[in-house]
Amino acid sequence: MTRNAALKTLALLIAALMALSMFSAAMAEEFQPGPKLGDKLVRQALLYALDRENFILAQYGSTELARVGLAPISPTSWAFPDLSDLNDYAFDLDKAAALLDEAGWTVGEDGYRYNADGVKLELEWLVYEDSPWPVTLSSMAFDSWKQIGVSLLINRMDFNTVANTTQEPPPGEKMFDIYTMGFSLDADPDPSGGLFDYDAFSAGGFNASGYYNEHAQDLIKAGKLEFDQAKRAAIYQEWAKLMNEEVPTSIVAYRSEIWGVNNRVSGLDLGTYAEWADIIRDVTLEGDQILKLGETSFDGKFNPIYSDKVYDTWINKVVFESPIRTSVEGEFVPYIADYELSNENKTYTFTLKEGITFSDGVPMTSEDFYFTYTMIAHPEYTGPRLSVAMGLEGYDEYAAGTAETISGVEIIDERTISFTFKEASPANIANFVYGIAPKHIYDDGTMEGFISHNSEPVGSGPLVMTDYAPSQFILLSANENYWDPDNAVKIDGVYITMVPDESKIAALELGDLDVAMPAANIDNLNAMQAIGNIHVASYLGNGYTFMCFNTLN
C-alpha cells in the first residue's frame, strides 16, 4: 500500500469513527436514572446511615465549628429557607434500612443488599487525600453503611484526579458513584452553572450527578429572571427544599472560620460577607500602628481580573475599588459607582462617584472602567472571570474578530459607562465586584504588559502596596492621596506575612501577629482561648463540603 492510500484509509477510518461517536452522542442525550443512586430512596438511606454530627465532632471537635449541611444555600443568606422545612437526615440506621427495603434492595446471604436483578449494592467513592476530612467521612461511611448492607469501595487519589474524573468526561462516561469536595457559596444564591444545574451536566461542567428534575430546572431559570428580591427568595427557598429532599448532591457541612485577634486591635468586624476594605477602615490599634496579619499563602496575582485565591483577592479588595460590592448581608450594593437598570433590565448604566483618584493622583474615568473590564475579553485572557465578558452583548462578534469593539459596552461621558447583557438577570450585577485598574499605568496594548503589574498593583483603594516578596510578605501602607478622606484607614498600614498553619497560634501568643485565621478545629480554638492577650472571633463562613451522587449509576 502506498503512503497516500494508507493516509486515505486512515482519514476514512477517522471520519467513520467521528460519525459513530456523534451518532452515539445523539442516542445518549436522554439519560436514565440508574438503579442504585438514581433512586431517591437509596440516596436518602445513605444519608440517614451517615452520622454527620459525629463526623463533625471527629473532624472539627465541636459542633460550633461546623454545622450539618441542609441545602445548597448559605444559612447566612437572605434566600435560606426556614429550618423547619428542611430535613437534617439525623443518624437513623433503622430508617435507612427501611428505605432500602422499600426501594427493593434486600439483604442477601453475605449480609449485603441485592436488587431483584441480582445487582449488589456496591458503591465506589473517590476520596482525595489533600485534606483530611474526605478520608474521615468516607471511613465512617464504610463502617455504618456496611451495617445496612451497602458495600463501599474507597478509592484514594489526589484532588486534581478527583476533579478530572468527575468533571472532564462527557455525560454517561463519568466513572464514579460518589465523590466529595469542598467549595464556597457565593453571596448570590443563583445556582446556575453549578453542582445542581442540569445545564452544567456536560464534559467539563461542574454538575457530575446527572440528576434531572424539570421543576428544579424551571426554578433555577425563574430565579435568574426575577428582579424582585422577595419573590426571588421564595423561588430559591422552594428550590432548596426540593434539593434537600431529592439530595442528588448532599451538603455535608457548613464550615465556620475562627480568628485570633490581639487585644490591641479594635474595630475588626469579621463576618461571612464582610468586605476586607470595610473591615480595615474601622480598625484602630494601640501602640504600633501597623496591623500584623498572618496568612497561609498567596499566588501573587494582585490583579482584580486574575486573582482566584482568597488571599490574593483580599489584597485586591483593599488596593483596588470596584463599582459594586457585597453588603454584610450578602447583597450587592453600589460602591464607587451608582447604577441604573434600563432596556428591559439588560443595560446597567454606571456613574462613577465624583473625585475618585488613583493612588498616583490621576482621576479615575470611565476609560479606566472600560479598559479593565474589556481586558477580560482580550483573546489572551486566561483568568477565571471569562464569564463576565461572555455574557455581554457583542462579545461573540468581538471574539470572532468581526467587530472592533464590544457593542454592549459604551462610554457615555467621563464618568458614565453602560454595559448591556445578552440576557437580563439579577445575577449580572455580580459581574461588577472586580476592582478598576488605571489605564494610564496598565495599558501598553498587550496582555503581557497588563499582567506585568501583578506584583506591583496600583489602584484607588485605601491602601497601597509598598513592598512585596513572593511567598514571604506584603507591606501595605495607607494611601496618602485617598480620594475619600472620611473613609480613609486610621492605621499606618498592614504587614501580611506567610505563616505556616502550625505556627499561627504561637505567633499570636508571642505578639508576632495581631490577626490570624488558623484551621477551624477544637484544638486551635482551645489553644487560642487559653491565651490571655488575644480574643477569638468566629462566624459561619461561606465554605461548605458536599457529597455528590452519580444518579446515572
Place this chain on the structure above:
Amino acid sequence: MRTYLARRILQIIPVFLGILLILFFLMEHAPGGPVTTMMDPRLTAEQKAILAERLDPKLPIYQKFFNWIGSALQGNLGYSIKHKRPVTALLGDFIGPTFILSFSALILSMLIGIPIGVLSATRQRSLADNAATVFSLVGISMPTFFFGLLLLKFLAVDLRLFPLYGMRDNLLTRNASWLTRQLDVARHTVLPAVVLGLASTASFMRYTRSSMLEVIRQDYIRTARAKGLKEKVTIYRHALRNAIIPIITLLGFWIPSLLSGAVMTETIFAYPGLGKISVDAVNTRDYPVILGVNAMLSLLTLVGALVADVLYAVADPRIKYE
C-alpha cells in the same frame, strides 16, 4: 582530560533531551489540567474549554516539545499558570532563598558529619563511636516535621532565640543597614538549616566512617605509620584524602538538591523555597513551572555528576581520564 571533558559535555545533550521528552510525555498523560483547579462556579464548560485551549493548546506532543526548546533557547520558559508570572522570574524569586538554605545546611552537615565520621572510624567501638552511631541513626530516622516543630517549640517559642517563620522580618529591618538585614536573614536561616542538615549530617558521618575504616586498614597507611609519621598526618593527609572519594560522589549528587528545595522544611518554617512552589505546580498542573523547574534540576544533576567525576581526578591521582 580535555577530550574526556568534551565527550562528557556532548553526552549531556542527548541525555537532557531524553529527560525532557519523558517529562513532556508524563505531563501529557497526567489526569486533570490547569483549568480543573480553577474552581469558579460561574465558569461554564464552554468557557473552561476556551481557557484550557489558551493555557495549554492542543498540539501534538513533538510540536509542544520543539516549541518549548525553541523559546527556552531564547531564555523564555513561558508563563506560570498559577502565578501569572514568567517562569524565569519565578525561578529568580526562589532560587536565592533556596540556595541560601540548602547551602547552609550542606556546609553545616559537612562541618559536623565528616570530622565525627573520621573520629568514630579512628576510635572504632569506643564510647564516642557508639554515641555517633546512635546520633546518626536518630538523625536519619527523625521525621523532618517532628524535629522542626520540636526546635520551634523550644528555641523559638520558649526561649525566643530564633524567629518562628519566614526568611526575614521586613517590618523591623526595612530601614536598617545592609549588614543588619543580612544578619536577620542568617537568624531566620539557622533553624531550617539545622533541620534540613540533620539527615545529611548523619549520612555524611556514616559514609565517612565506613570509607575511612576501609582505608585505614590499607597497607600504605601501615607503611605511613611504620615510617613514623604522626597519627594526625597519617589520618588527615593520607587516609582522609582517599576516604573522601565516595563523599565526592555524594556531593556531586548534592548540587541539584541544593536548588531543588525541601518541601517539608520550607513548609514548617515558611521559608520561600523552590520545593513548595514545585509541589504546588504539580498539584495545580502548572505545566510551564513543572517543566522549567525539572529542566533546570536535571541539567544540574548532569553537571553535578560531571563535576564529581572531575573532582575524583583531583582527589585521586590514580584516576586519569583519557
